Amino acid sequence: MPxxxxxxxxxxxxxxxLHQLETIVGASGLLSAREDLLVYECDGYTIEKNSPDVVxxxxxxxxxxxxxxxxxxxxxxxxxxxxxxxxxxxxxPVGGGVLxxxxxxxxxxxxxLRDRYAVVEPGLVNVHLTNHLKGSGFHYAPDPSSxxxxxxxxxxxxxxxxxxxxxxxxxVNHVLGAQVVLPDGSVVELGGPCEDSLGCDLTGLFVxxxxxxxxxxxxxVRLTRxxxxxxxxxxxxxxxxxxxxxxxxxxxxxxxxxxxxxxDQGIIEAVEAAFHFGFPLDAAAVLLIEVDxxxxxxxxxxxxxxxxxxxxxxxxxxxxNSPQERTLLWKCRKQAFGAIGRLSPSYCTQDGVVPRxxxxxxxxxxxxxxxxxxxxxxxxxxxxxxxxxxxxxxDERDTDQVSRVLAASxxxxxxxxxxxxxxxxxxxxxxxxxxxxxxxxxxxxxxVMREVRDAINPSGLCSPSKMLPTAGGCGMEHVxxxxxxxxxxx
Amino acid sequence: MPRPNPEVCPESSAELVAWMTANHSGPKRSVRxxxxxxxxxxxxxxxxTACLLGxxxxxxxxxxPARDMTITVEAGISMDQLQQVLAAEGQRxxxxxxxxxxxxxxxxxATNTSGCRRYGLGTIRDSLIGVSACDAQGRLxxxxxxxxxxxxxxxxxxxxxxxxGSLAIITQATLKVLPRPHSAGVVWVPLAALGDSEAVLASxxxxxxxxxxxxxxxRTAVDECLPEVTNVVTGPEGFVCIAFEGxxxxxxxxxxxxxxxxxxxxxxxxxxxxSEATETLWADLNSFQNHRLPPxxxxxxxxxxxxxxxxxxxxxxxxLATHAGSGIGWGKAAELVSPSDFADRLSEFRxxxxxxxxxxRWLGGSAVEGNPPAGTPLxxxxxxxxxxxxxxxxxxxxxxxxxxxxSSRTP
Ligand SMILES: Cc1cc2nc3c(=O)[nH]c(=O)nc-3n(C[C@H](O)[C@H](O)[C@@H](O)COP(=O)(O)OP(=O)(O)OC[C@H]3O[C@@H](n4cnc5c(N)ncnc54)[C@H](O)[C@@H]3O)c2cc1C
Ligand SMILES: Cc1cc2nc3c(=O)[nH]c(=O)nc-3n(C[C@H](O)[C@H](O)[C@H](O)COP(=O)(O)OP(=O)(O)OC[C@H]3O[C@@H](n4cnc5c(N)ncnc54)[C@H](O)[C@@H]3O)c2cc1C
Numbered sequence: 001m002p003x004x005x006x007x008x009x010x011x012x013x014x015x016x017x018l019h020q021l022e023t024i025v026g027a028s029g030l031l032s033a034r035e036d037l038l039v040y041e042c043d044g045y046t047i048e049k050n051s052p053d054v055v056x057x058x059x060x061x062x063x064x065x066x067x068x069x070x071x072x073x074x075x076x077x078x079x080x081x082x083x084x085x086x087x088x089x090x091x092x093p094v095g096g097g098v099l100x101x102x103x104x105x106x107x108x109x110x111x112x113l114r115d116r117y118a119v120v121e122p123g124l125v126n127v128h129l130t131n132h133l134k135g136s137g138f139h140y141a142p143d144p145s146s147x148x149x150x151x152x153x154x155x156x157x158x159x160x161x162x163x164x165x166x167x168x169x170x171x172v173n174h175v176l177g178a179q180v181v182l183p184d185g186s187v188v189e190l191g192g193p194c195e196d197s198l199g200c201d202l203t204g205l206f207v208x209x210x211x212x213x214x215x216x217x218x219x220x221v222r223l224t225r226x227x228x229x230x231x232x233x234x235x236x237x238x239x240x241x242x243x244x245x246x247x248x249x250x251x252x253x254x255x256x257x258x259x260x261x262x263x264d265q266g267i268i269e270a271v272e273a274a275f276h277f278g279f280p281l282d283a284a285a286v287l288l289i290e291v292d293x294x295x296x297x298x299x300x301x302x303x304x305x306x307x308x309x310x311x312x313x314x315x316x317x318x319x320x321n322s323p324q325e326r327t328l329l330w331k332c333r334k335q336a337f338g339a340i341g342r343l344s345p346s347y348c349t350q351d352g353v354v355p356r357x358x359x360x361x362x363x364x365x366x367x368x369x370x371x372x373x374x375x376x377x378x379x380x381x382x383x384x385x386x387x388x389x390x391x392x393x394x395d396e397r398d399t400d401q402v403s404r405v406l407a408a409s410x411x412x413x414x415x416x417x418x419x420x421x422x423x424x425x426x427x428x429x430x431x432x433x434x435x436x437x438x439x440x441x442x443x444x445x446x447x448v449m450r451e452v453r454d455a456i457n458p459s460g461l462c463s464p465s466k467m468l469p470t471a472g473g474c475g476m477e478h479v480x481x482x483x484x485x486x487x488x489x490x
Numbered sequence: 491m492p493r494p495n496p497e498v499c500p501e502s503s504a505e506l507v508a509w510m511t512a513n514h515s516g517p518k519r520s521v522r523x524x525x526x527x528x529x530x531x532x533x534x535x536x537x538x539t540a541c542l543l544g545x546x547x548x549x550x551x552x553x554x555p556a557r558d559m560t561i562t563v564e565a566g567i568s569m570d571q572l573q574q575v576l577a578a579e580g581q582r583x584x585x586x587x588x589x590x591x592x593x594x595x596x597x598x599x600a601t602n603t604s605g606c607r608r609y610g611l612g613t614i615r616d617s618l619i620g621v622s623a624c625d626a627q628g629r630l631x632x633x634x635x636x637x638x639x640x641x642x643x644x645x646x647x648x649x650x651x652x653x654x655g656s657l658a659i660i661t662q663a664t665l666k667v668l669p670r671p672h673s674a675g676v677v678w679v680p681l682a683a684l685g686d687s688e689a690v691l692a693s694x695x696x697x698x699x700x701x702x703x704x705x706x707x708x709r710t711a712v713d714e715c716l717p718e719v720t721n722v723v724t725g726p727e728g729f730v731c732i733a734f735e736g737x738x739x740x741x742x743x744x745x746x747x748x749x750x751x752x753x754x755x756x757x758x759x760x761x762x763x764x765s766e767a768t769e770t771l772w773a774d775l776n777s778f779q780n781h782r783l784p785p786x787x788x789x790x791x792x793x794x795x796x797x798x799x800x801x802x803x804x805x806x807x808x809x810l811a812t813h814a815g816s817g818i819g820w821g822k823a824a825e826l827v828s829p830s831d832f833a834d835r836l837s838e839f840r841x842x843x844x845x846x847x848x849x850x851r852w853l854g855g856s857a858v859e860g861n862p863p864a865g866t867p868l869x870x871x872x873x874x875x876x877x878x879x880x881x882x883x884x885x886x887x888x889x890x891x892x893x894x895x896x897s898s899r900t901p
Contacts, residue, residue, distance in 0.1 A: 115817070297740040
């Protein structure tokens with residue numbers, strides 16, 4: 001669905017501008033042919049699309065600086081992009097302009113185990129860092145399910161989570177510093193390997209900025225000691241309610257497992273077809289539970305968790321008996337999204353959060369919503385954090401279905417707000433959820449956020465129309481009128 | 491410590507907002523937030539011209555859904571009061587704060603205060619999930635929320651951490667909390683020479699244990715904290731202390747294991763276990779910051795450089811207690827020295843720290859008359875960014891920080 005109304009209007013890209021870009025990045029570092037740009041017209045959020053005018057692939061901070069300065073001189077908007085796995089349209093080049101793809105800046109610049117940090121370029125794929133550290137006794141803790149593709153820069157910009165962030169925290173808890181090319185083309189070094197920084201926590205403020213505070217060109221991440229031991233369990237339930245009750249019991253008992261993930265029947269079916277793990281196809285839900293730590297401690301915790309699950313009616317609690325089995329279990333979980341292709345041609349993942357004890361309510365509500373809108377919804381999510389991921393299955397070609405998907409999504413997210421939660425736990429606002437921002441925040445809250453953005457991105461050329469609705473607007477100004485579904489859902 | 495007196499002390503955030511709004515549209519007086527007044531910064535800044543706005547009556551628990559392991563409280567709550575509320579549910583905020591009977595959550599957030607257990611448990615940024623604050627114009631804004639995972643909007647929680655009241659007055663905060671551990675244990679390594687600590691610290695890169703605190707203190711720091719501190723095992727030049735917490739078995743296994751690991755390196759050590767009264771252990775390790783003569787400066791280097799810093803600082807006559815695992819140190823003049831001699835030594839020390847790409851921050855203290863010594867300036871880029879933020883949020887320059895680090899004038 002192409003966009004026809006692009007709010008930030010800018011001067012057309014001139015051949016002179018293109019020529020100068022090419023001087024910076026070289027002919028092989030630039031794409032501007034119509035057919036080459038198609039890949040870049042959306043990210044993992046496919047409901048809205050718009051093509052950039054040009055994509056550049058810088059290989060150094062110096063090149064990024066020159067690109068940004070050039071864009072400022074010509075008043076052309078620019079948007080950073082990592083692997084493009086964002087599920088919120090963070091990479092959507094609203095209004096066209098220059099897409100700055102960081103995928104060729106992917107070096108690991110330094111690993112320092114003694115001081116527990118690594119310095120990496122933003123285009124480094126998340127799992128490549130973990131692989132690089134294998135055997136060192138350390139790892140990089142944030143492990144989004146997309147870690148095989150997404151970049152550390154993308155994680156930085158969206159403050160990504162993952163299954164193990166329940167115990168270890170999200171990206172911001174593991175970022176010590178960053179080098180950022182600000183929207184005016186100057187460079188700032190925030191934080192660094194010294195654990196305390198002077199002044200306020202600007203590094204923390206920059207994490208999760210969704211590409212609106214400039215281009216991150218280097219990241220200093222904290223490295224975490226590998227756990228000595230794991231116990232990975234699969235608890236099988238006959239009802240989703242029992243499973244969510246088990247989660248409440250575990251957290252309520254003061255146990256923080258390393259990971260606590262829920263997959264419902266729909267997902268189990270898809271995952272089983274793809275990986276043949278041996279999931280019980282008749283189960284309503286399974287919980288994937290992992291505790292980690294010292295060998296002397298993990299068994300006690302595992303036993304306690306097993307008891308709590310059984311008490312609320314788990315029909316069976318299996319343990320992964322070998323490292324291979326554990327790896328396969330995690331592969332099933334992390335590639336669950338990929339397996340959904342078997343269920344439906346298109347899908348839309350939501351990312352609401354509720355207080356963990358409200359999970360039973362929100363899952364009941366998701367079921368009702370699914371029935372009401374006649375849209376199949378399956379669930380696989382970071383249950384321990386209360387971070388739900390209902391996946392709405394549909395066929396993109398059927399506009400009626402699209403509008404029902406959007407309506408159902410909005411209702412679920414509204415319910416999350418009502419239960420005291422949020423509309424996004426890790427995927428970000430992007431363009432997708434802009435219209436919900438004024439449900440979560442007051443005009444004053446948004447005004448202050450806008451002022452913070454204006455302090456850092458005064459021209460607004462960096463990632464325009466993302467995250468914050470324009471003052472007084474509904475946030476959907478960029479959506480084309482002929483996207484009836486999105487409109488109907490508002 | 492003498493506590494500065496607030497001029498205004500609002501009863502509720504609505505009252506605070508009303509006062510700030512009236513001030514902004516009226517006299518535009520300079521305002522400085524006052525929490526518990528326990529920070530050493532008040533010592534070196536006796537002549538207050540700003541209006542001190544006290545938060546101590548904003549001390550209510552707003553919501554505590556214990557089973558969700560989150561709590562929302564007003565910012566003027568004292569750290570002791572907060573920890574007591576949590577303890578009743580077997581929970582805690584994992585943070586060591588000096589003068590915790592006085593110090594408020596708002597003050598802790600505004601100064602990014604942390605203590606010895608930050609090595610294993612992190613700092614307040616790892617616990618803060620939502621915040622409300624009032625800016626100089628009287629606008630009450632919030633960021634984050636009450637759920638443990640949330641990326642909606644900019645994370646202004648982080649912006650306010652360490653802002654020292656220069657951007658807004660924090661009125662309320664939501665924290666994620668943790669279960670209280672049962673036991674604690676320590677392994678002490680008495681030091682015949684400070685330099686010996688490096689071997690211990692380096693060995694932690696591969697230890698099978700997972701400490702929550704790794705401390706190195708020089709001898710004068712230990713002596714100053716005696717006799718209040720009862721459990722310390724020190725050598726002629728100080729100690730290394732490696733601390734654990736968790737379940738009984740876990741802690742016992744770790745103290746034994748680490749002792750074995752150290753003995754293999756021919757390092758003498760002594761281990762102690764505590765299954766009750768663990769708080770006295772942490773109080774001992776936080777006694778340097780908690781001392782009635784508070785530390786005068788704080789420094790931060792990469793953890794691998796902390797021993798050099800200790801050796802140099804000791805030679806210059808400072809008493810130093812360091813969270814060595816995190817590369818953070820606290821210090822003060824160990825002996826009575828003249829102000830000018832002190833200034834010379836401190837500037838030499840600061841230079842040394844900066845040469846290691848670290849920084850030293852002057853906090854305050856009684857040993858110095860006249861202008862407080864300069865600390866490491868903010869990196870230029872950061873300073874410029876902070877000025878831009880300040881200009882947006884407090885264009886009239888009403889809110890005064892604890893030090894001149896952030897002001898609305900152009901650098
Ligand atoms: C830069 C700095 C760093 C410090 N770091 C540490 C540390 O790492 N470890 C440690 O043990 N101690 C540290 N201290 C000492 C620290 O101030 C006290 O430990 C702190 O907890 C005091 O709390 P309080 O409520 O008494 O704050 P106060 O002494 O009342 O105030 C301290 C500062 O915080 C501001 N402030 C207080 N309340 C609010 C509020 N509600 N909103 C906005 N601003 C407010 C004040 O304006 C003042 O600038 C630090 C002090 C400073 C100045
Ligand atoms: C199958 C699947 C599973 C997923 N699972 C998870 C999960 O478990 N947890 C989770 O949090 N997310 C998950 N996601 C969402 C997504 O993978 C994350 O948001 C990820 O961090 C995006 O990284 P990326 O490199 O693809 O960034 P992109 O999608 O390219 O960009 C994301 C945002 O970051 C900005 N950005 C990218 N690089 C930079 C940079 N260098 N400087 C400044 N801004 C930049 C972009 O402008 C955009 O706003 C999943 C997505 C998919 C498709």
